[in-house]
Amino acid sequence: MRKNKGWILLLTMLLITSLLAACSSGGGSSQAGEEISTDPADIKGEITVLTQRTDIVDTVFKDYAAEFNKEYPDVKVNFQALADYEGQVKIRMSTKDYGDVLMIPTSVPIADIPDFFEPLGTYDELKDKYTGIEERMVAGQVYGIPTVITFSGIIYNKQVFKDAGIAEVPKTPEQFQAALQLVKDNTDAVPLYTNYASGWALTQWEADLPTVAGSVDYVNIDQPNTDENFVAGKPHYELYKVLYDAAKNGLIEKDPTTTDWESSKADLANGKIATMALGSWAITQIQGLTDTPDNIGFLPFPTNASDVVVPLAADYNIGMNVNSENKPAAKAWIDWFLAKSNYAVEQGGGMSADKNAELPPILDQYKDVKFSTLTPAKEGQEGLVDKIDNEGEIGLWQPDFKKRIIEAGIGNRSESYDDIMKDLNDKWVKARAELAK
Numbered sequence: 001m002r003k004n005k006g007w008i009l010l011l012t013m014l015l016i017t018s019l020l021a022a023c024s025s026g027g028g029s030s031q032a033g034e035e036i037s038t039d040p041a042d043i044k045g046e047i048t049v050l051t052q053r054t055d056i057v058d059t060v061f062k063d064y065a066a067e068f069n070k071e072y073p074d075v076k077v078n079f080q081a082l083a084d085y086e087g088q089v090k091i092r093m094s095t096k097d098y099g100d101v102l103m104i105p106t107s108v109p110i111a112d113i114p115d116f117f118e119p120l121g122t123y124d125e126l127k128d129k130y131t132g133i134e135e136r137m138v139a140g141q142v143y144g145i146p147t148v149i150t151f152s153g154i155i156y157n158k159q160v161f162k163d164a165g166i167a168e169v170p171k172t173p174e175q176f177q178a179a180l181q182l183v184k185d186n187t188d189a190v191p192l193y194t195n196y197a198s199g200w201a202l203t204q205w206e207a208d209l210p211t212v213a214g215s216v217d218y219v220n221i222d223q224p225n226t227d228e229n230f231v232a233g234k235p236h237y238e239l240y241k242v243l244y245d246a247a248k249n250g251l252i253e254k255d256p257t258t259t260d261w262e263s264s265k266a267d268l269a270n271g272k273i274a275t276m277a278l279g280s281w282a283i284t285q286i287q288g289l290t291d292t293p294d295n296i297g298f299l300p301f302p303t304n305a306s307d308v309v310v311p312l313a314a315d316y317n318i319g320m321n322v323n324s325e326n327k328p329a330a331k332a333w334i335d336w337f338l339a340k341s342n343y344a345v346e347q348g349g350g351m352s353a354d355k356n357a358e359l360p361p362i363l364d365q366y367k368d369v370k371f372s373t374l375t376p377a378k379e380g381q382e383g384l385v386d387k388i389d390n391e392g393e394i395g396l397w398q399p400d401f402k403k404r405i406i407e408a409g410i411g412n413r414s415e416s417y418d419d420i421m422k423d424l425n426d427k428w429v430k431a432r433a434e435l436a437k
Contacts, residue, residue: 038332044074045326047333050082050089050102052316056347057081064341068333075329096323100330103316104136104144117143118320118327120334130338130353132314132373144317145338148348151280151310151363151371152207152301159295160189160274169299169365173242176302180251183274192246193264193273194406196256202402204278205243207311210374212239214305220377224384227432230425237421240405242302243277244417247409256406265289269296277301281315283349283362298362300369308369315348384435392431394424 051057057079065077080099082088089105092098093116104117119141120126126133126142136144154176161169164183170176180191195201210219213235223229230236246252253259265282267273269290276282280298287293300310318337320330337343344352345360351371359366377384389396404420407413 038328038335040072040332043072043328043332045329046076046078047100047324047326047329048078048080049333050080050085050099052082052085052103053347054081054083060347064337064343067340068336071336072329072332075332077333096321098321100321100324100326101333102319102321103147104319106316110136110138113143113319114138114141114322116322118322118324118330119143120145120320120331129355131312131355132317132353134373134376135314136317136319144319145334146314146316146353147318147338148281148315148344148350149312149353150315150348150350151298151312152204152278153211153280153310154275154299154301155268155278155280155283155286156275156297156299157189157268157271157273157295158297159292160187160271163187163271164189164274169297170302171300171308172304173238173245173302176242177245177249177251180246180274181249184251187274189272189274190253190267191251191274193259193268193276194243194247194252194256195259195261195264195276196253196403196406197259198261199399199403201261201276201278202399203397205239205402206396207279207313208277208301209235209239210309210311211301212236212303212305214303214307214309216309216311216370216372217375219311219374220381220385221375224377224381224388224432227429228425229428230421232418232421236424238304239301240402240421241417243402244405244409247406252406252410256410269293271295279313279349280351281349284347285349296362300366308366310366310369310371312351312371312373314353314373315350387435388428388431391434392427394427394431 051061053061061079068077069075085103086105086107089098089102090107104113108116113136121142123133123137123140123142126145130145131149132146133142135146136142160183161179164179164186166179166182170179183189183191210216215222218235228234264273264276265286266289268276269286283296283298287296290296300308318334320327320334324330338352339354344350351357351360351363385396395401401420401424404413404415405417408415408417408420
């Protein structure tokens with residue numbers, strides 16, 4: 001009889017524990033991976049959204065919440081903007097208190113994501129709806145969806161082009177150089193601003209490699225399997241030849257060592273600079289510095305490839321705290337934010353991850369251009385490009401050899417462009433051989 005009482009006591013304690021757990025969630029939570037209701041009538045309560053956008057958290061985001069509440073009147077949305085987003089969120093993730101919805105920190109290893117974030121759906125369920133969801137996917141489950149899909153190329157001032165007498169947007173490297181020369185000859189604007197002194201801005205050029213190659217396969221499929229990465233006629237050679245030729249022909253700023261990033265944005269906005277090679281994330285920043293934002297345009301990086309390909313990359317991915325006590329409301333906010341806020345275009349300087357969304361107005365003229373994410377590496381070659389790059393100390397995403405190219409172009413170095421390319425290719429070949437051992 002005593003044994004039976006023990007079992008009854010144990011079962012009673014377990015029942016009480018489960019009831020307390022349910023009560024503590026406010027009745028709005030679900031276990032990780034469980035189906036979450038999307039019916040507005042079922043969704044109520046309070047959620048906290050963490051954001052890195054300290055600049056618009058008290059303005060634009062409050063407007064978002066007001067619009068969201070028109071569909072979900074019983075949900076209160078709180079925002080917390082963090083200045084050191086990555087650092088602060090990383091500390092908070094050592095607890096369960098890191099908001100209900102947040103941008104997934106890039107420092108979180110992919111394999112660890114399920115420990116911190118709720119699945120938003122399977123890849124098969126979401127692949128036809130969203131772009132870029134592969135980046136935060138584990139075992140077929142998607143844990144993050146890009147808030148913005150950015151694209152890379154040339155940002156330019158349309159009025160400067162008009163004043164220079166440029167009748168058509170340049171498409172090839174030859175046409176681009178000719179356009180820069182017209183800017184130099186007919187205006188006071190700097191034709192191509194390199195932002196040499198900042199260093200990081202020069203790394204933006206590497207993002208245009210797929211456009212020069214005319215293929216989304218080149219970066220991760222072809223590049224790691226060739227010993228001719230910087231040989232004449234190959235994408236890397238042709239990409240940086242644009243930079244070298246502009247420098248050699250006096251089509252960049254007079255003294256590259258004194259460039260300034262912040263002032264360059266205003267100068268491009270107001271017609272003192274004609275072009276800069278940047279990602280689309282900079283577009284809204286530049287447009288915000290002028291009374292004539294429509295003068296700021298985008299053009300694909302100049303290429304001789306038969307197919308014009310503009311690479312797409314994901315900005316921060318939005319995700320849901322696996323410990324959230326109000327997952328239905330958190331999921332509702334994510335779905336609404338991605339589909340209806342227009343954050344990607346108006347605040348992120350890119351396009352929506354939603355495949356059904358229209359291209360932003362700045363891309364209206366490029367209906368025939370292929371905007372696409374890159375083909376992932378072959379199985380067994382994941383990260384191989386980075387390994388070769390690191391082994392050879394080449395610096396694909398570092399500013400060093402870009403600075404060499406500029407310095408050689410303006411005559412501050414004795415080496416030629418071909419000398420630099422040969423040096424880089426020799427390093428590439430040697431590194432590939434070392435890694436193959």
